[in-house]
Amino acid sequence: MQTVNMLQAKSSLSRLVEALEAGEEREIIIARNGKPAARLVPFNVTQAAVRIGVAKGAFEVPDDIDGCNAEVAALLAGGGAR
Template sequence: MLQAKSFLSRLVEAVEQGQEREIVIARNGCFAAKLVPIDTALSGKRIGVAKGLFVMPDSIDAHNNAVARLFMVGVQP
C-alpha cells in the first residue's frame, strides 16, 4: 500500500498506456484493490432488465450541473 501511494501517478500511467493490464494493490500481504483501465472496468455483459420498457427523454442530462452542485462535487455554475 505504501508503495502504491508513493507511485500512484506512475502506476496509473502504466495502466493507461497499456504497459500493465492491471495492478493489484495489497495491504499487509492481502489483496485490497485492483487498478485497471476504465474501459476494462466497465466492460461486460449488461443485464438490460428494463430494455424497451420506457423511453429516455433527450433532456435527461439537462440538470446535471444543478444536481452535482447539490452534492458539492465542485461543478462550476
C-alpha cells in the same frame, strides 16, 4: 499483473496509472499487509469489446433461421408445440 503494497501505491499512484493507460499493465493489485486488498484497472477497458465479432466468417446463417420463431416462443412460454 503487478502487485504493490499500500505505501508503494500511495507514493507512485501517477506512475501506476500511466502504466495502465499505456497498456503496460492490464491490472495492478494493491496489497495491505501482504494480502490483496484492491485491484486497479484502466477505466476504458471492457471485456465484451474483445469478444465482438470473434466468430465472424466461421459459419453461415441459413436463410430460414427465423422460420420457427413462433414455435420456439410458444415452447419457452410453456405453451407446448403448435
